[in-house]
Amino acid sequence: MEGKREVLFGKTLTELQQIAAKHGWQKFVAKQIAEWLYKKKLISINDMTNLSKNTRQVLKETYGLGINPFSKVQESVDGTKKYLFATHGNNFIETAMIPENDRKTVCVSSQVGCKMGCLFCMTGKQGFQSNLTAGEIINQIKSIEEREEVTNIVYMGMGEPFDNLEEVLKSLEILTSGWGFSMSPKRITVSSIGIIPGMLAFLEKSNTHLAISLHTPFDEERKNLMPVEVAYPIKEVVKEIKAWDFGRQRRISFEYIMFKGVNDSPKHVKELARLLNGLRCRLNLIRFHPIPGTPLIGTDEETIQEFKDSLNKKGVFTTIRASRGQDIYAACGLLSTKELVKNR
Amino acid sequence: MDKGLYETSITSNIEISPGVHVISFEKRHGFISGQVIKIALSYEHLPRIYSICNGTQDNEVNILFNIKEEGYLTPKLSSIPEGGKILVSKPSGSFVAGNESTWMIATGTGIAPFFSMLDSGVIACKKLIHGVSYLNQFYFGTEIRKKLGENYICCCSREQGEGIFHGRVTSYIKGQANLPKHFKYYLCGKALMVVEVRDLLISKGVPYENILAEIYF
Structure with a gap:
């Protein structure tokens, strides 16, 4: 971290052009800086060797680089890695790298802590500390050991992306632009609990995939699991999604954590089929691994399989997500909370 | 837009x-x-x-x-x-209370929805616990006292006052020996307070289905 100095990493091309203009440099200098930041390997501003000595000197005197190493990494027996990055005030954010066949998916955080207070979430128990900047979001990709091999990115780590929309959109722009990481938007999924104004702005301004945390189709149940339901009911969220033209390339999926005796009954299958009727989407069933102090427990394997089969029979394309990295607290929030408690 | x-x-x-x-x-x-x-x-x-x-x-x-x-x-x-x-x-949302016996628990400006309920006559079987840092933060305190009398509990963590519980809302709840488990518990405030109070209520035997929260974001 570089104190309060403005940092370069995380700036869009437009912002770099503004910096170039401010210092009276040619416009192409901004593109050169962007290429160094997002396409090449660099340790310091000194490495930007195609910039003039004077330009580098001004950059060094005025800006920080903003590329920060991880502070800890743990590796699971299944190859999943959990990275911890230190942020302000002794807090930590988590980043997971999940290898699978020829893919390496990185799960990034968008906030330090979270405001949403979902009953089943460990991150929520930290409360909310701060938003991450676009630079801090993409640093989670730039600064891990597998940086050159990342194939997919999911915004499913700590925090609610649509509660930090501006920085999340900036990070997506950097990841998907030709001057940035040049990643296909089809390789990126942003997951939200369904803050409608943020979701609509995201759908309009980005073309990456969207995932919504659903967890139950019933309003009264969802209110007990996810406080956001009292403000943005899932039925309204789905209504807005149904009204949106996703085209052929863009994907919408729903996340559904299975809680024993809570959301895994035939009536849930029926209501889910009704809720998602007419929508080309995927429903991802997720096994729940209990967190300290929660009254919820996970559904057994047999019921999960039956639930999946019943939904598929009703025309809802449903899959079961593989559990990964359980031996290293890969469930979001567990490791950083442990670290936070230790440091306090 | x-x-x-x-x-x-x-x-x-x-x-x-x-x-x-x-x-x-x-x-x-x-x-x-x-x-x-x-x-x-x-x-x-x-x-x-x-x-x-x-x-x-x-x-x-x-x-x-x-x-x-x-x-x-x-x-x-x-x-x-x-x-x-x-x-x-237009107004929206479903953080609304009915006739059930309810404990309303708020911190700071989280008092807003509860004052709306009380001001609208939703008073019967209601108890309000309001936690603040300083005494001048008991917004609408006089009106609430008139409506709820002893069922209005003021908690202040950084200052002391007559009839005021000195400490946080969580300390007040921890000190309650027998929480009515069949009551509804409505929480409103910052995320950390809501999560802490919810965990506390659950640890004291309140079913999570009886807890409803509204969080600022």
């Missing part, structure tokens, strides 16, 4: 405590106490959600907020004079 927003004029803007304001504007749509509205200053910025903090019988809508220095909306909102324009939505 949020198509559900419409422009309205502020009819009053009063600083009721240092850094805490109540703004009012014309009520164009009926509401249920406990509901929220979205507020924005322009169509370019995402709206924020605020609880309505007055009774359903009033001709105006009141919103309680504190100024977040680093925020975009509240510093500007606090300086809008009478007659100034803001964008608001």
Whole structure:
């Protein structure tokens, strides 16, 4: 971290052009800086060797680089890695790298802590500390050991992306632009609990995939699991999604954590089929691994399989997500909370 | 751009405590106490959600907020004079209370939806626990005391006062030997308070299904 100095990493091309203009440099200098930041390997501003000595000197005197190493990494027996990055005030954010066949998916955080207070979430128990900047979001990709091999990115780590929309959109722009990481938007999924104004702005301004945390189709149940339901009911969220033209390339999926005796009954299958009727989407069933102090427990394997089969029979394309990295607290929030408690 | 927003004029803007304001504007749509509205200053910025903090019988809508220095909306909102324009939505949301026996637990400006309920006559079988840092933060305290009497519990963590529980809301709840488990528990405030109080209630045997929360975000 570089104190309060403005940092370069995380700036869009437009912002770099503004910096170039401010210092009276040619416009192409901004593109050169962007290429160094997002396409090449660099340790310091000194490495930007195609910039003039004077330009580098001004950059060094005025800006920080903003590329920060991880502070800890743990590796699971299944190859999943959990990275911890230190942020302000002794807090930590988590980043997971999940290898699978020829893919390496990185799960990034968008906030330090979270405001949403979902009953089943460990991150929520930290409360909310701060938003991450676009630079801090993409640093989670730039600064891990597998940086050159990342194939997919999911915004499913700590925090609610649509509660930090501006920085999340900036990070997506950097990841998907030709001057940035040049990643296909089809390789990126942003997951939200369904803050409608943020979701609509995201759908309009980005073309990456969207995932919504659903967890139950019933309003009264969802209110007990996810406080956001009292403000943005899932039925309204789905209504807005149904009204949106996703085209052929863009994907919408729903996340559904299975809680024993809570959301895994035939009536849930029926209501889910009704809720998602007419929508080309995927429903991802997720096994729940209990967190300290929660009254919820996970559904057994047999019921999960039956639930999946019943939904598929009703025309809802449903899959079961593989559990990964359980031996290293890969469930979001567990490791950083442990670290936070230790440091306090 | 949020198509559900419409422009309205502020009819009053009063600083009721240092850094805490109540703004009012014309009520164009009926509401249920406990509901929220979205507020924005322009169509370019995402709206924020605020609880309505007055009774359903009033001709105006009141919103309680504190100024977040680093925020975009509240510093500007606090300086809008009478007659100034803001964008608001129709009321919405389902953080609404019925006739059940209910403990309402709030911190700071999280009192807003509960005051709306009480001001609308939702008083029977209700107990309100309000936690603040300083004594001047018991917003609407006099009115609430009149309505709830002993069922209004004030908790203050940084100052002491007569009849005031000295400590946080969580300390007050920890000290309750037998919480009624079949009651409803409504929580409103910052995320960390809501999560801590919810965990505490659950650890004391309250079923999570009886806990409903509204969180600021």
